[in-house]
Amino acid sequence: MSYPPGFLWGTATAAHQIEGNNVNSDFWLAESVTPTLFREPSGDACDSYHRYGDDIALAAELGFNAHRFGIEWARIEPEPGRFSNAELDHYARVLETCHAHGLAPMVTLSHWTVPRWFAARGGFEADDSPELFGRFAAKVAERFGPLMAAATTFNECNIGRLARILFRQDSPRAAAAVEAMLAACARASGSDRFASVLFADIARSEANQVAAHRLAVAALKAGPGDYPVGLTIAMQAVEGVGEGHRAAEFEEALYGPWLDAAAPCDFVGVQTYTRLRVGADGVLPPPEGAERTAAGYEFYPRALGATIRFAAERMGKPVYVTENGIATDDDSRRVAYIDEALAEVRRALADGVDVRGYFHWSLLDNFEWTFGYAQRFGLIEVDRETFARSPKPSARHLGAIARAAR
Ligand code: FCB
Numbered sequence: 001m002s003y004p005p006g007f008l009w010g011t012a013t014a015a016h017q018i019e020g021n022n023v024n025s026d027f028w029l030a031e032s033v034t035p036t037l038f039r040e041p042s043g044d045a046c047d048s049y050h051r052y053g054d055d056i057a058l059a060a061e062l063g064f065n066a067h068r069f070g071i072e073w074a075r076i077e078p079e080p081g082r083f084s085n086a087e088l089d090h091y092a093r094v095l096e097t098c099h100a101h102g103l104a105p106m107v108t109l110s111h112w113t114v115p116r117w118f119a120a121r122g123g124f125e126a127d128d129s130p131e132l133f134g135r136f137a138a139k140v141a142e143r144f145g146p147l148m149a150a151a152t153t154f155n156e157c158n159i160g161r162l163a164r165i166l167f168r169q170d171s172p173r174a175a176a177a178v179e180a181m182l183a184a185c186a187r188a189s190g191s192d193r194f195a196s197v198l199f200a201d202i203a204r205s206e207a208n209q210v211a212a213h214r215l216a217v218a219a220l221k222a223g224p225g226d227y228p229v230g231l232t233i234a235m236q237a238v239e240g241v242g243e244g245h246r247a248a249e250f251e252e253a254l255y256g257p258w259l260d261a262a263a264p265c266d267f268v269g270v271q272t273y274t275r276l277r278v279g280a281d282g283v284l285p286p287p288e289g290a291e292r293t294a295a296g297y298e299f300y301p302r303a304l305g306a307t308i309r310f311a312a313e314r315m316g317k318p319v320y321v322t323e324n325g326i327a328t329d330d331d332s333r334r335v336a337y338i339d340e341a342l343a344e345v346r347r348a349l350a351d352g353v354d355v356r357g358y359f360h361w362s363l364l365d366n367f368e369w370t371f372g373y374a375q376r377f378g379l380i381e382v383d384r385e386t387f388a389r390s391p392k393p394s395a396r397h398l399g400a401i402a403r404a405a406r
Contacts, residue, residue, distance in 0.1 A: 008357030009402030010066030062399030123195030134215030145225030232269030269322030305344030
């Protein structure tokens, strides 16, 4: 079974995790206040803001034909309503570099970070937040439309829901820790509020985020250019275990309104790392003896088959796998993970599911949010002092598959 013509093979990255010195973003502040939930600050990250040319050239040389990356709202609009032409030019160069190397660029408008000013006025809790995000999206559409091969609005739109399930973000203890960090951010901003996407109180922000997504889709579809527009969603294979299991309830808790929010989109971006086992009392730990990744979750690449099918059926759209990967210091496990995950993609294709691409998370070892640099998801190692890039065997492995499949 081969992959369909035009299948996109790439890696996925996020602006804040690789660019470095994203100083006007909410996370830059959150990483440095006391108390913070971040293990360490992002600092220079992988310095991809300057080294994007090397990264793109390396991805092309490895065998990929596409590249997923984020543009940083905090750079493009560092103060409300003040758009930076120099930063817009920067991202135009990144897009042009992708084309020069034969990589189809898939752009993420918002990968969790927002401008600091936006967070300090209440983030997506503010009533006019959808219009502000829509204005940014219109700027992006107008400037980059002809250069984008695909665009997505929010990365893992439902991340607040997943965090609530996995990290009990709404339990009194976790909520207090989040609140203390956000209060410190508010104080440092001279504001009485500070709302972030990853640590969102979704009861107050989700409806606005859905509205923001819809405005952004409309802005992107308005042109110029003609490229597919999508939404990426954090998905786990939800498996019910035993009598009276609550899988359906957890499925609803994980996705909420976002399955319907894909309606105006051309595709859905499936992002899957593992499965979620649910019994009668809620989430269960991985089965005894199961292999765990360095991020703690179960090594379970087969989850991807289930989530691709779920997305295709429930959202009724073509699917791109926009993230899939493993944190590990043993690269041979990454190779095994990739092989098993791709076998799932091929099975789904054989069953007639419309899968159009596979983007592995991630190109580089990078800033893994609150976990800092400790968790390594990259196909390529990055020296933290010199920023030198060294492809791991898994990079050559997936690159060779991508090259052979085309
Ligand atoms: C996903 C995020 C991505 C990265 C991976 C490991 O949930 O979208 O930025 O952190 O997990």
